[in-house]
Amino acid sequence: MSSQHQNHTSDVPAVGADSPFRQEHAARDEAPQFVLPLVVRIEKAEPPARTDALETAARAVLVLLTDVRSHGEGEWAGAVRDWQDARIRKVVRRARGAEWRKASTLPGVTVHGGAAEVRVFPPVPLDGWPKELAKLQVSGTDLDDPEPLAPVEPGIAVLWLNPDLEMSAGKAMAQAGHAAQLAWWELTAPERTAWRDSGFRLAVRTAPREQWAQLSGSGLPVVRDAGFTEIAPGSATVVADHPALRARLRPGQGTPGEEQRAVDSTRQN
Numbered sequence: 001m002s003s004q005h006q007n008h009t010s011d012v013p014a015v016g017a018d019s020p021f022r023q024e025h026a027a028r029d030e031a032p033q034f035v036l037p038l039v040v041r042i043e044k045a046e047p048p049a050r051t052d053a054l055e056t057a058a059r060a061v062l063v064l065l066t067d068v069r070s071h072g073e074g075e076w077a078g079a080v081r082d083w084q085d086a087r088i089r090k091v092v093r094r095a096r097g098a099e100w101r102k103a104s105t106l107p108g109v110t111v112h113g114g115a116a117e118v119r120v121f122p123p124v125p126l127d128g129w130p131k132e133l134a135k136l137q138v139s140g141t142d143l144d145d146p147e148p149l150a151p152v153e154p155g156i157a158v159l160w161l162n163p164d165l166e167m168s169a170g171k172a173m174a175q176a177g178h179a180a181q182l183a184w185w186e187l188t189a190p191e192r193t194a195w196r197d198s199g200f201r202l203a204v205r206t207a208p209r210e211q212w213a214q215l216s217g218s219g220l221p222v223v224r225d226a227g228f229t230e231i232a233p234g235s236a237t238v239v240a241d242h243p244a245l246r247a248r249l250r251p252g253q254g255t256p257g258e259e260q261r262a263v264d265s266t267r268q269n
Contacts, residue, residue, distance in 0.1 A: 191242075
């Protein structure tokens, strides 16, 4: 997946210095492009549930962003800075058996969900994928939810999917990762600490159709797709509904486009 940031004004106090909304769009486009690789384990006999995989991918992005190796003089810090200074591209590939074991030997972090396993790797140049990852399948990743989803726990972040869009599991995983990253960028340091200490508790759900317009126009972070694959250009795919961000919304916010922080995203096959 990839994403291109749009600059929008924001009244959020003390937004993290790593937020792309502090930077100029043109500079990001001209910077060398990096991609964040994510690999989901999908064994033929026991594939993970779709929502479990989406939630695990979103948390994996947050785990990478907060890993000590991604900051300061850490071994991943330079790549993470370059990636966030440009477009926050993400590509989700799938692996099983020996492919998964080989991928697991590369530097990265494996994040576990209910049954899902997602390994996130430090960003790599667009044309510089490790061979163990480059050969993995990127297209056609799809999963189902065999059981009804549990109610969302009160007080946790919810990444709301657009109910009118159909996306493969791989595309939706990257979109959920974008949304989690947008929420992270908008949080203050204490809010980030609280979320991290909770283990990045979050849920991914499809929004009720009657609530989507209000959600996507509320001022909460929105992911917008550039439309290169699967869906139409400009489609809003996910709204990042973090309790701390919702608490900041002023009465009257909700006009589509008002105070939105958005990214354009596109899946690269």
